[in-house]
Amino acid sequence: MNKVLLVGSPNSGKSSLFNRLTGLSQKVANFPGITVDVTSxxxxALPDVELVDFPGTYSLQAISAEEEVAVEYFxxxxxxxxxxxxxxxxxxxxLEKSLYFTLQVIRDAQHHGKLITVLANMADxxxxxxxxxxxxxxxxxxxxxxxxxSAKSGSGIESIIDRLRDALVREEVSGGRWSETPDALLRxxxxQLAHQHGPRGDVLIQSQTRLDRFFLSGFTGGVAFFGIMLLLFQSIFTWSAPVMDAVEALVGAVGSVVVPLIENTVIADFVADALFGGIGAFLVFVPQIFVLTFIIGLxxxxGYLARAALICHRPLRLFGMTGKSFIPMLSGVACAIPAIYAARSVDSQRQRLMTYLAIPLMPCSARLPVYALLxxxxxxxxxxxxxxxxxxxxxxxxxxxxxxLMGLIVTGITHRISRVVADDLPFVLELPPYRLPGLLPILRNAEKRCRHFVTKAGKVILSVTIVVWILGYFPxxxxxxxxxxxxxIGHFIEPVFEPIGLDWRYGVAIISSFLAREVFVGTLGTIFGIEDAEDNMAPxxxxxxxxxxxxxxxxxLLVFFAIxxxxxxxxxxxxxxxxxxxxxxxxxAAYLVLAYMSALGVFYLVEWLV
Amino acid sequence: MNASAITKTLWSLQAGDAVRVIGFDDSLPERYRVRLEEFGFHPGENVECLMTPGLGAPKLYRVSNTVFSLDDDIASCVLVQMAVSPGAAL
Incomplete structure (x- = not known):
């Protein structure tokens, strides 16, 4: 199959063009470096030709491990x-932003005898x-x-196809005027070429700067930031809730129809608790992931997300993260799952790992029933x-x-004890122009993210649910x-929880809560012989x-669940x-040890105080 | 009119300052210098400090038609020269 490579510098509209040319839904955003994986x-117009979309990069001279992988692959x-x-x-x-990379690509393509076409996007x-x-x-x-x-209006797409039709039947020709040119000369x-042929005038910069003065100044910027984050938070917590309840009710309703049809009690219990329980346990997150992905997409x-990253950069830098870590951390207060997806926008691998470290310590909504009970x-x-x-x-x-606080302390300490300066990319953020978001690609991306969650994570969640169900059901x-x-197992591990004054019942509830933290409440309810403890905690x-x-x-226990x-x-x-x-x-493992040691310390402290 | 020039770092600029890049501090690793040049911060290029955002955010710099935000650890490694009138306070 003939292949065509699609490359470009970050935020050049490459993924939008990919979507135009293929009809697929590669994630598109006005944020530099949003293509994470190679997509094809x-x-x-030419179904026998495969278009391969590479991550956006500023040059073929990589400065990070991830760029090296992308360049090597290219x-x-x-x-x-x-x-x-x-x-x-x-x-x-x-033009000046992209032309050096373009010349490098032309040089390497000529070196391998490949033909190249430059697409000057955003002609509109x-x-x-x-x-x-x-x-x-x-x-x-x-x-x-x-x-x-223009990927946005679709103008010029026909000319790309015409060019490809013509180019695909030509023979490869090795060499060319740039094929041996060193990087310094290309730069x-x-x-020089960008200054000579690129657009002049600063109309675009002026309008961008006017908006930046509003969104980045101390007062208006602070108010806008707070308002937008409140909106994001509301979307995850409040707006998703009715749909989440509906999903839960739907799974329950289907279960209540299917289960009575099964005569064998064991199979009926398995279908009711393990299958429908397990499916419900991960399907319930889908609305939250959809809403969060959609709002973050907007x-x-x-262009606002780059500004939000800028505002949050300084405080988070102290803890080994970057401004881009803020949105994932904020999302983590609702649920760690969409938050981990959101961390893809953190471009340094090390800072992304730091963000992953912080996210599970954000007080997610699944902890709320446990906190409420305790x-x-x-x-x-x-x-x-x-x-x-x-x-x-x-x-x-x-x-x-x-x-x-624990999230910041853990990342701060990890950052300091594992500090490898070479791994840290300096904070240089290209501020994209402001523009009206395109709804369709954002909706498509949210749907794609949900599908990824259901097909990939769902399998693991369902498998673990079944294992825990078997352990709790037999013999x-x-x-x-x-x-x-x-x-x-609860009795066996009782000595572990005994030092903090907990018996086997709490051990079992803690083990069950590995499915989802809120299961702790339901399990304790079962052990104490109370039905629907999640809905009515008083008994x-x-x-x-x-x-x-x-x-x-x-x-x-509160401290244990927080960590x-x-x-x-x-x-x-x-x-x-x-x-x-x-x-x-x-x-x-690390958070379990930290949670246990902290809980032990708090237990002795409180018992000594009381 | 004789104009003298003072050398500063990009980080020391105030909003509205227009300068010319003259080089990089020796402490800046080679790969970052190359990346800055790829962004357009070449020696000889004009750069304008567009704003010092509130809330402690890093400053914004315009190079050609692109705006970048550079944190202090890297902006203070970019040496720039600002043309000033004779007698202006240094």
């Missing part, structure tokens, strides 16, 4: 006899603002055709300062704050959790209080994103 698809692709042509996308409005903006780019003169200088195109030439495409059980429902502040509210705030067929294999609160569990144990990474969905997504199980498993 058949051309709509050079290997050039040597592939199936590769017949290279399309190099440049931002026509900012050039026309609208009465700017000019002398494409013919530029083509004559660089020795490759330059086509004026100087690119600079922010990216409008606070209702152990913290008196009393007020202070004339009823202005309630102790339970203070406790809830403190435990949320503790999670965020007594669900009659008594205490004597099940899970109960036996469970009474039972735990009556069982004589010391307050130190309650506070220790421990007991969420199989998070681990599954982390393994997908890092392409390894080593990182998530090490993180889970």
């Amino acid at each position: 698809g058949s051309l709509l 050079r290997r692709a050039l040597a592939d006899p199936e590769v017949r042509h290279v399309l190099c996308v440049v931002d026509a409005t900012r 903006i050039i026309d609208r603002n009465n700017l000019t780019l002398d494409a013919d003169a530029l083509a004559a200088e660089i020795g490759a055709p330059v086509l004026m195109v 100087g030439t690119a600079h 922010l990216e495409d409008s 606070i209702a059980t152990f913290i008196p429902d009393e007020t202070m300062f004339g009823g202005l502040l309630g102790w339970q509210g203070v406790a809830m705030f403190s435990i949320y704050f503790l999670g965020m 007594n067929y669900g009659a008594d959790l205490a004597t099940s294999w899970l109960g036996t 469970l609160v009474d039972q735990i209080q009556a069982s004589g569990l010391p307050i130190g144990s309650g506070v220790a 421990a990474l007991q969420c199989v969905s998070t681990l599954a997504i982390l393994s997908r994103e890092t392409r390894s199980w080593k990182i998530p498993l090490r993180m889970a």
